[in-house]
Amino acid sequence: MGLRKGGKVKSDIPIISKELCLRLLNDLEKAKRPVLYATKCSLDNAIYNHKVGYLTPGSKKVATELNVSSVKKMSRAVFMLEILLGNIDTGAVNTKRELYYMSKGAIKSTPALKPLDFADQPESDDTIDFICELMECYREDINCYANDRGGQTYSQQLIVTETMTDGTIATIDLSKLGTSPFQPKNRPQNLKLSTSKKIDFALIVESEGTANTLVANGFTKRNNCIVIGSQGVPSNAVRGWSKLIQDQLKIPLYFFGDLDAYTLQNIYRTLKAGSAASLIRNQDYSAPDVKFLGVLPEDIKKYDLFDYPVKEHDAQEGRALKKASDALKNDPFFQDKKNRGLADILNWLLKNKRRCEQQAFFSVNPKDPTMPEKIILDKIKRGNYV
Amino acid sequence: MSEKKISSSSTAEYFSKNLQQVGFSSQTKAVLTTLKEAVDNALDACEEHGILPELKVEIERLGAGSIKNSERIRVLVTDNGPGIDADDLPKVFGEYLASSKFGRGRCTRGQQGIGISAATTWAQMTCAQGAKVISKTKAMRKAVSAVIEVDIKNNKGIVKKRETIDWDRPQGTQVEFVFDGRIQVNGEAGIMNYLLGTTLVNPHLTLHYQLPDQEVVTVDRVSNEVPAIPDAADPHPHTMKLGEFISHSHLFGRVKVSAWLKKGFSRISDQVIEDMIKVKENGLNRALFDKNVDQLANPEFTKIFAAIQNTELKAPSTSSVLSIGEDSLSKSILRLGKVDFFSVVSRKPTICDFKPVQVEVAIARLEQKNMDADSPVQLLRFANRVPLQFDKSACAIAQAITTVNWRSYGLGQPKDAMPQGPYIFAVSVVSPFIKFKNASKETIDASDELVEEIRRTLMQAGQKLSRYINAEDKANDLEEKLRYIEQFGPILVDGLARITGAKEDQKKRAREGLMKLLGRDTSSAEKELSAANQKLAKQEAKTSEAE
Numbered sequence: 057m058g059l060r061k062g063g064k065v066k067s068d069i070p071i072i073s074k075e076l077c078l079r080l081l082n083d084l085e086k087a088k089r090p091v092l093y094a095t096k097c098s099l100d101n102a103i104y105n106h107k108v109g110y111l112t113p114g115s116k117k118v119a120t121e122l123n124v125s126s127v128k129k130m131s132r133a134v135f136m137l138e139i140l141l142g143n144i145d146t147g148a149v150n151t152k153r154e155l156y157y158m159s160k161g162a163i164k165s166t167p168a169l170k171p172l173d174f175a176d177q178p179e180s181d182d183t184i185d186f187i188c189e190l191m192e193c194y195r196e197d198i199n200c201y202a203n204d205r206g207g208q209t210y211s212q213q214l215i216v217t218e219t220m221t222d223g224t225i226a227t228i229d230l231s232k233l234g235t236s237p238f239q240p241k242n243r244p245q246n247l248k249l250s251t252s253k254k255i256d257f258a259l260i261v262e263s264e265g266t267a268n269t270l271v272a273n274g275f276t277k278r279n280n281c282i283v284i285g286s287q288g289v290p291s292n293a294v295r296g297w298s299k300l301i302q303d304q305l306k307i308p309l310y311f312f313g314d315l316d317a318y319t320l321q322n323i324y325r326t327l328k329a330g331s332a333a334s335l336i337r338n339q340d341y342s343a344p345d346v347k348f349l350g351v352l353p354e355d356i357k358k359y360d361l362f363d364y365p366v367k368e369h370d371a372q373e374g375r376a377l378k379k380a381s382d383a384l385k386n387d388p389f390f391q392d393k394k395n396r397g398l399a400d401i402l403n404w405l406l407k408n409k410r411r412c413e414q415q416a417f418f419s420v421n422p423k424d425p426t427m428p429e430k431i432i433l434d435k436i437k438r439g440n441y442v
Numbered sequence: 443m444s445e446k447k448i449s450s451s452s453t454a455e456y457f458s459k460n461l462q463q464v465g466f467s468s469q470t471k472a473v474l475t476t477l478k479e480a481v482d483n484a485l486d487a488c489e490e491h492g493i494l495p496e497l498k499v500e501i502e503r504l505g506a507g508s509i510k511n512s513e514r515i516r517v518l519v520t521d522n523g524p525g526i527d528a529d530d531l532p533k534v535f536g537e538y539l540a541s542s543k544f545g546r547g548r549c550t551r552g553q554q555g556i557g558i559s560a561a562t563t564w565a566q567m568t569c570a571q572g573a574k575v576i577s578k579t580k581a582m583r584k585a586v587s588a589v590i591e592v593d594i595k596n597n598k599g600i601v602k603k604r605e606t607i608d609w610d611r612p613q614g615t616q617v618e619f620v621f622d623g624r625i626q627v628n629g630e631a632g633i634m635n636y637l638l639g640t641t642l643v644n645p646h647l648t649l650h651y652q653l654p655d656q657e658v659v660t661v662d663r664v665s666n667e668v669p670a671i672p673d674a675a676d677p678h679p680h681t682m683k684l685g686e687f688i689s690h691s692h693l694f695g696r697v698k699v700s701a702w703l704k705k706g707f708s709r710i711s712d713q714v715i716e717d718m719i720k721v722k723e724n725g726l727n728r729a730l731f732d733k734n735v736d737q738l739a740n741p742e743f744t745k746i747f748a749a750i751q752n753t754e755l756k757a758p759s760t761s762s763v764l765s766i767g768e769d770s771l772s773k774s775i776l777r778l779g780k781v782d783f784f785s786v787v788s789r790k791p792t793i794c795d796f797k798p799v800q801v802e803v804a805i806a807r808l809e810q811k812n813m814d815a816d817s818p819v820q821l822l823r824f825a826n827r828v829p830l831q832f833d834k835s836a837c838a839i840a841q842a843i844t845t846v847n848w849r850s851y852g853l854g855q856p857k858d859a860m861p862q863g864p865y866i867f868a869v870s871v872v873s874p875f876i877k878f879k880n881a882s883k884e885t886i887d888a889s890d891e892l893v894e895e896i897r898r899t900l901m902q903a904g905q906k907l908s909r910y911i912n913a914e915d916k917a918n919d920l921e922e923k924l925r926y927i928e929q930f931g932p933i934l935v936d937g938l939a940r941i942t943g944a945k946e947d948q949k950k951r952a953r954e955g956l957m958k959l960l961g962r963d964t965s966s967a968e969k970e971l972s973a974a975n976q977k978l979a980k981q982e983a984k985t986s987e988a989e
Contacts, residue, residue: 078944080938081935081952084951085948085952087956087958088955089959123960124923124960124967125963127930131930131933135933137941168933171930172930
């Protein structure tokens with residue numbers, strides 16, 4: 057059973073739900089206007105303390121008062137909560153899309169509920185998110201799982217023990233999987249890690265393709281390590297999995313990705329300290345010890361890497377630069393003095409408006425397929441990371 | 443030396459080769475322009491003689507036309523106007539630039555005497571027959587019937603098949619054109635839009651019309667007043683060029699220069715003449731003004747003209763513009779169809795680009811109009827009460843509309859575009875000197891001053907309109923709130939009761955409490971609605987007071 061420090065356990069959800077509904081009902085009986093408070097999940101309510109290591113919520117709350125304008129939203133929340141409580145009761149799990157269709161089915165069979173009908177999935181997704189905010193719980197706590205994405209893991213030394221929902225235990229020795237990777241779930245807290253041999257480090261690679269290439273070329277055979285592909289912005293699975301490795305194996309973690317504003321600000325920051333949108337879950341979904349191995353600005357010169365200018369007129373790249381400049385001003389993570397090295401890289405990117413991809417390591421010696429591995433190991437050895 | 447001979451051609455020859463310049467650039471435009479010229483002439487003639495116009499318009503398809511993909515069309519317009527003397531018929535229908543209105547500086551529809559002769563030429567060129575005219579003045583015992591053609595080589599009207607006939611009306615004119623064209627009934631450039639627009643800006647018009655394969659429709663007049671077209675004001679010297687200034691003196695014969703300036707121009711007084719003499723740089727003395735105007739030499743005209751241009755004069759008078767008026771527009775707009783509400787603004791005449799001009803705007807929201815909320819509004823443009831139906835985007839009116847922020851008045855509007863919704867926007871510009879972009883008078887030139895004046899009028903109309911929209915929004919808001927309470931209240935309480943396992947009496951109390959709570963929310967919506975309604979009532983009281 058997942059347990060968070062100071063948080064709720066999954067079995068609390070029906071009790072918390074009942075308490076919440078009872079409070080609403082009691083207020084209504086007295087014709088008193090119920091007000092529900094949820095943590096404000098945005099950057100202006102995010103606090104970063106390097107000793108804690110991830111973004112935590114401030115004191116700001118979003119109040120939802122029951123009135124004519126919010127009665128529909130609240131009615132929908134209570135309706136969806138009933139479906140979710142049914143799932144918790146039976147142990148069934150669903151994706152958001154499935155819940156959307158389940159709600160449509162429930163409304164179809166009870167015409168009186170017709171006014172609640174969701175026009176499209178974003179409406180039912182918003183309702184599920186609202187429930188999570190009200191109860192300050194994870195979506196997974198209410199048996200709603202997103203599709204697993206990213207996190208393909210390779211190692212010759214790692215052994216994973218998984219406690220299944222029915223209580224049975226599965227043991228996975230990653231060295232026995234051949235070329236297949238192990239993929240963690242959205243709730244990696246159900247996993248226990250052990251090693252057949254001491255593991256020296258874990259390498260989280262932004263591009264899953266590059267992670268595969270490294271492994272195919274023998275990276276995990278030659279090194280006692282774990283290689284993980286993050287597949288862009290890390291999903292909950294990747295974030296929780298990295299945290300688990302950090303906490304249970306207590307080994308150094310390195311992130312290897314592109315040198316650009318998007319990677320640094322969206323991918324790496326989320327992996328290391330969580331995001332503003334998930335303030336209430338960063339505790340379990342961030343790995344504060346992970347270091348930024350590169351590509352670093354000095355690597356361009358040192359290894360004579362191919363870099364190229366950022367297309368400022370490209371909407372996406374322009375947005376990333378703007379966001380990076382805003383991050384330097386507003387993001388407590390980049391403003392913290394312990395992260396000055398990372399802020400310096402952002403400043404370098406904004407000033408030079410150039411970018412260098414992780415795959416540029418393959419340009420150093422095209423005849424030697426292990427050259428990227430050599431550079432990575434050299435950088436780790438020399439402490440050439442931020 | 444070249445052996446090519448330089449020859450001159452007649453005006454009729456020029457226009458016959460360039461009919462596209464005067465509205466005959468396509469087959470659909472040919473039908474609309476012919477109809478428009480005949481109706482304009484009829485309305486102008488009635489107004490000149492103080493007659494309440496009653497027009498009959500018939501449009502008929504006669505079969506295939508001689509031009510590829512064309513139809514043979516018959517357009518017949520009959521009026522109850524003063525009629526035309528038999529001798530004048532060839533001039534009116536068969537001669538270019540023969541006009542009783544040319545350069546008079548009055549707000550008439552027709553100005554130069556080109557349009558109806560061009561229609562005759564088009565009929566002649568496509569169907570080899572001119573305009574068939576029946577006309578009768580009060581003085582005539584019998585009506586005269588004739589076919590008028592244009593002698594293109596000599597720009598003269600030719601009368602054919604002239605005969606006197608009995609006609610069942612005391613006076614009037616009937617003109618019939620048979621020509622090649624194509625009928626477009628609906629759409630911005632359609633005949634219906636033309637007829638709709640013509641009835642809107644002519645509240646005193648009774649119109650009977652019959653379109654192909656349709657019954658006769660009658661639109662009765664809503665005003666019994668014939669608009670009096672104000673006399674032209676004397677020319678303002680700042681609007682003239684030197685050549686015009688000198689030619690103008692020839693109309694006055696032997697009078698003193700000072701008398702010519704005071705009588706022949708507006709805004710020149712003794713004081714203005716004194717001021718011009720006082721300014722040394724002008725180099726004018728009193729003796730010059732005492733000279734007879736027919737004795738002035740060109741250098742003296744030039745000196746006086748330059749001095750006048752350098753002197754500050756009052757802007758021209760606006761007395762020569764004709765307005766439809768808010769009252770008449772308000773009545774007329776109800777003839778457009780079932781109208782939810784409307785807003786009408788008639789601005790005071792003003793001066794734009796040194797010319798008197800008056801802008802009037804009527805905006806109506808139509809009931810049960812088969813239009814999407816995100817379709818652009820239907821725009822009716824008018825110049826001197828003539829509908830303009832082509833080349834909208836270049837027109838001062840369309841440009842002014844797109845510069846107004848209609849969202850602030852409650853209408854939908856994409857950026858820099860026409861507003862949207864089931865509305866009719868009618869914008870009328872009246873001026874004795876409208877600057878058109880082309881001879882076919884399809885678009886008004888968008889000068890900054892004129893666009894700004896139209897924009898201000900539109901904004902006033904928008905403000906009035908917004909009171910209706912606001913009141914309607916508030917009413918909808920209240921209705922939605924009441925509906926929400928009714929729909930979601932029981933669902934919410936039932937859901938809470940199921941999760942908590944609440945008993946029936948607790949559920950009942952919670953439901954009553956919720957209704958009480960939400961009921962309080964509607965009282966604020968009720969207050970907002972009542973405030974919006976009060977504002978609207980105030981506006982309506984003000985309007986009826988003004989009427």
